[in-house]
Amino acid sequence: MLFEYRAYTLRPGNEDAFWDAQLVRGLDPVKRPIMARVVGYFATRTGPVDQIVHLWRYDSYDDWYTRLYSGYGDPAAESYYRKVRALMVAQESRFLAPAPIPELTPLWGGGNDWRTGDAPIADLAKNPDLLVAQTTHQLTPGSMPAFWAAYRDKGLRAGVKALDGMLGCFSTLVGQQHQVTQFRIHESAAGWAAADEMLRNDGAWRDFLDAVKPLTASFDTTLMRPAPLAAMSPLFANVPCS
Secondary structure (H helix, E strand, O other): OEEEEEEEEEOOOOHHHHHHHHHHHOOOOOOOHHHHHEEEEEEEOOOOOOEEEEEEEEOOHHHHHHHHHOOOOOHHHHHHHHHHHOOEEEEEEEEEEEOOOHHHOOOOOOOOOOOOOOOOOEEOOOOOOOEEEEEEEEEOOOOHHHHHHHHHHOHHHHOHHHHOOEEEEEEEEEOOOOEEEEEEEEOOHHHHHHHHHHHHOOHHHHHHHHHHHHHEEEEEEEEEEEOOOHHHOOOEEOOOOO
16 A cells, blocks of 8 residues: 655645546546545645645555556547646655555555445534644654554554544654655534644643754645645545535
8 A cells, every 4th residue: 555645836826727628638537547546635725725635545655656647648638737737836656555554544554445436434524624634843863663563652642632634643754754644534623723732732642842942953844725626635525626
């Protein structure tokens, strides 16, 4: 199992044009096999502005390579590439591995393996303000084992507070090294703020933060909205647009 994280930084004001371009190109997984592996596209609402983040789950590197490059060389796609690349100023891609702690990857750990087409985990019609919080720990070289040990021995003692809304926690295999990225869902920005405050006030979580403080070079949080296109938000039911 291999995950790919992509981030496209757009020229300011081009988010709607990016979504429109996806509809023009088409999102049918039969015609575009890569769409059968999408976990979700998200648009940033805090942190890096005008950025589209997407996460993919593949069986292997070969699965990634075959699906990604199956669409290249298609003359019908060239107009799409010309249009959408003109909207961007930067592209980032990295490979991720699930955390070695099953509780931190509830959709893909402990024998689970959520894939596109499986049951959605939330309903955007019932939760129209839903957000995904992405947190990133940039660790010092060589400190990853100690980070996982602290999470296992101290962080998990915070119980449901530590795991509330957890979609997945990953470490970078290829890309920026010594990096841990977590994704959690929250019903709204206010819900995220309340959950974050509750977690920070938990004694076990404070013990975890104290333990990883000397291991952490930087830490940041980005709040994101799911893509307004059903095929690009398979985690969620009743996406407003399609």
